[in-house]
Amino acid sequence: MLVLTRKKGESIVISDDIVLTVLSVDGENVKLGIAAPRNIDIYRKEVLDAIEQNNQNAAMNLETLQKTMKGFGQIS
Template structure:
């Protein structure tokens, strides 16, 4: 771990595309400004941990629960010209394939 001391207004660079600026230090609370490309996610640790936990829970969702969740949707009412139509059919087909693998 790299440990640095910085004053308000000073900047740290990470790679070629990320900058971290110390924007404030009041009553022991340090405020940082992080500038990163949109394709690089930047989260506080507690938010990142929550995302990981939600992804774990989603990965454990059973196919039957997914089928039940989508059973009330009118998935075939979209015209064939709409890209969502293909995506929806693909999801249904994938759910059916996954169900066959589980059985």
């Protein structure tokens, strides 16, 4: 992990087209501004983790449903 120190108003550039700017610091809270192309998805880590978990649960539920239906002779 790369660790950088930035102050309010300072930025970090990623891959020429993504700019992270520190907008404010209030105690332990840091407000970041992100300038990136519209085709790049940006998520908070905990939201992305929840999306991935929901997708895994849905896939497992589909597999369970398919196995159950096979048991009843509904699908081959």
